[in-house]
Amino acid sequence: MNQPIHLCMLALTAYPVLAGRRDSRELGGAQVQQVMIARALVKAGIKVTFICMDYGQTEEEWIDGIRVLRTYAPDDGIRGLRFFHPRATGLFSAMRRANADIYYQRSSGNDAGLMTSWCRLNGKAAIYAGASNLDFEPGPPNIHNRRDQWLFRRGLRQADAVVVQNPRQQELLRTNYQRDAVLIPSCYARPADMAPEQASATPDEILWVGMIRKVKRPDRFLALARTLPHLKFRMIGGAMGDSPEVLAYYQQIASEAAIIPNLEFMGFLPFADADVYFDRAALFVNTSDHEGFPNTFLQAWARKVPTVALFDTGSRQDGLPPYALAADDQDLREQVQRLMSEAPLHADFAARAERYFATHHAPEAAAQCYLELLSKLVSAK
Numbered sequence: 001m002n003q004p005i006h007l008c009m010l011a012l013t014a015y016p017v018l019a020g021r022r023d024s025r026e027l028g029g030a031q032v033q034q035v036m037i038a039r040a041l042v043k044a045g046i047k048v049t050f051i052c053m054d055y056g057q058t059e060e061e062w063i064d065g066i067r068v069l070r071t072y073a074p075d076d077g078i079r080g081l082r083f084f085h086p087r088a089t090g091l092f093s094a095m096r097r098a099n100a101d102i103y104y105q106r107s108s109g110n111d112a113g114l115m116t117s118w119c120r121l122n123g124k125a126a127i128y129a130g131a132s133n134l135d136f137e138p139g140p141p142n143i144h145n146r147r148d149q150w151l152f153r154r155g156l157r158q159a160d161a162v163v164v165q166n167p168r169q170q171e172l173l174r175t176n177y178q179r180d181a182v183l184i185p186s187c188y189a190r191p192a193d194m195a196p197e198q199a200s201a202t203p204d205e206i207l208w209v210g211m212i213r214k215v216k217r218p219d220r221f222l223a224l225a226r227t228l229p230h231l232k233f234r235m236i237g238g239a240m241g242d243s244p245e246v247l248a249y250y251q252q253i254a255s256e257a258a259i260i261p262n263l264e265f266m267g268f269l270p271f272a273d274a275d276v277y278f279d280r281a282a283l284f285v286n287t288s289d290h291e292g293f294p295n296t297f298l299q300a301w302a303r304k305v306p307t308v309a310l311f312d313t314g315s316r317q318d319g320l321p322p323y324a325l326a327a328d329d330q331d332l333r334e335q336v337q338r339l340m341s342e343a344p345l346h347a348d349f350a351a352r353a354e355r356y357f358a359t360h361h362a363p364e365a366a367a368q369c370y371l372e373l374l375s376k377l378v379s380a381k
Contacts, residue, residue, distance in 0.1 A: 005374050006047040008100035009034055010091070010111055012071070015052035017271055018063050029295045030107040030131040032271060036187050036295075037370065038066050040363035044371055051094040069094045083110070083147075092118055100124070101378050105155070107131040108140055110148040112155025120158060125377040128159040130181075132292040136164075136172035153177075160377055165293035167314035182373055187366035188298035188357075203282035203305075206233045206336065209274055209296050210286075211240040212250045220287035220329060222256050225263040227333055231340055233260075234277060238268025281305050282346075283339055287332070297323065301357035306349035308335045315356060322356035324349060 014031040015021070018038075038048045042065040050066055054073035061068050071094045072086035091111070095103060095118055105115045106129040119126040134142045143149045156162065156177055164170050164181040173181045208221040218237065225233040235257055239250035257265035278284070284300035286309040293313055300307050307323035310332060315322055324339060326332035339346050359365075 004045055004047045005102065005378055006049070006098075006100040007041065007374060008049040008051060008095065008098040008103045009038060010095075010103065010105040010115055011035075011038075011050045012053045012111065014050065015055050015057060015068065018050065018052075018066065018068070019055075019057070020270070020272060021055070029292070032295045033131070033186055034106055036189060036363060037366060039064055039189065040187060040367040041370060042066060043363075044367040046367075046371070046374065047100075049098045049100055051091070051098060067098075069097055088114055091115075096122075101381070102127060102374055104129060108135040108143055108152050110145075110151040112159070113151030113153075114155075116155045116158035119160075123381065125160045125381055126155075126158065127161045127163060127373070127377070128155055129163040130165060130169050130173075130292060133166075133168055133172060133290050135292070136169050136176060138176050160380070161373060163373070165313075168312070169292065182369075184366060184369040184373070185360045186293045186295065186298060187361050187363045188295060188302055189363050190302050203280065204232055205277075205281050206231055206283045206285055206340070207236075207277060207281035207300075207305075208234070208285055208287065209236045209277070209299075210288075210294075212237045212253050213240045213246070214249060215288060215290075217287040217289060218253050219256075220332065221285060222253070222260060222263070223329070224285065224333060224336060225257075225260045228337060229262050231262065231336075233263040234266065234281075235263060236266045236269050236274050236277060275299060278303050278305060283308065283336065285332075285336060286310070298357060298361050301353035301361070304350040304354040306339055306346055306353060308332060308339065315360070317352050317356040317359075320352065322349075322353045 011034040014034045017031045018035045042048050048066045050068045051071055052068055054070050057070055059070050072090040076082065076086045091114055102125040103115055103119055104127040105111050112128050116126045130136060134140050139149060143152055162173060162179065162181045163184050164173060165186055170181045170183055173179060210216045212218055221235055239246050254265055257263055278299045284296060284305050284307045286294055286296065288311060290311050297307055308326055309323055310326050312325055324335045326335045339349065
């Protein structure tokens with residue numbers, strides 16, 4: 001092929017991450033991954049276009065070699081009708097303007113069905129990429145609107161390829177949707193000023209980073225801080241949305257955190273600002289019952305920061321998970337205490353995590369996997 005492959009990513013809420021905006025709280029893992037993948041693909045010679053919602057940017061611009069097309073604003077349209085216009089019409093118009101070879105959408109929702117339907121009508125290839133294990137559960141349970149569930153299932157079945165982050169997602173897709181997936185691990189680019197071998201300058205904190213949502217179980221981190229008062233804890237995260245229920249839960253966690261003396265609660269920070277706190281972490285803790293593949297794992301592992309979690313991503317280094325896998329809340333507390341008190345154990349998990357990251361999650365590795373998939377899809381068309 002003489003011309004480079006052109007990939008269009010329906011990254012509707014990723015603009016604040018891509019542009020490094022500090023006035024927006026759009027900071028989910030899916031947005032961060034879309035930006036990381038896009039930058040890696042541009043370096044690998046792929047032409048990349050983003051379709052993003054209107055956050056006040058110009059109609060078209062270039063950021064880090066990525067063409068960005070603006071579509072509708074989050075609150076545009078009349079309630080009850082906005083699904084059709086401007087959302088569906090705006091999405092289709094932007095896809096037509098992009099004129100890409102392949103279209104890509106990440107995270108469950110009605111966009112998956114809209115994208116694949118447009119691609120079929122226009123002879124284009126479509127990729128759906130999972131962001132959470134819940135994406136592949138029956139339903140899925142994280143989509144509550146029946147119309148959106150139907151559109152998502154339609155998109156999942158119509159997509160020319162489905163990309164998953166871990167073996168569990170691969171298994172769920174096969175069981176619940178009777179189709180195979182392409183496993184491409186998430187990636188993370190170390191900050192330019194951080195050498196691969198750089199260690200934390202003051203590795204004395206236990207860190208938690210994520211959106212303050214019930215599914216993330218931030219209450220577990222508060223309990224850890226209460227039961228381990230001799231250790232230092234830091235918590236970073238904002239509310240995921242602005243509904244009364246979401247804001248009430250965020251305020252509850254923030255209020256409880258404020259009275260724990262060995263815990264510093266920082267609230268929301270932009271990605272780049274939160275990222276630097278991994279440099280001073282001795283340990284990273286994930287308290288979720290389930291996830292896809294957290295970007296925070298990669299931020300920690302790239303810095304040789306051991307990690308503890310309650311769910312299994314299926315990752316293995318020399319037959320062992322590259323992080324401490326806790327069975328329950330009590331085991332979580334015991335694992336944290338051991339890693340913070342036993343230097344040889346801490347060093348072992350630090351080295352194992354860094355080796356696994358370098359082998360599987362560097363941007364170059366992800367880009368190569370995507371290059372193979374994109375080339376195959378273009379050839380098939």
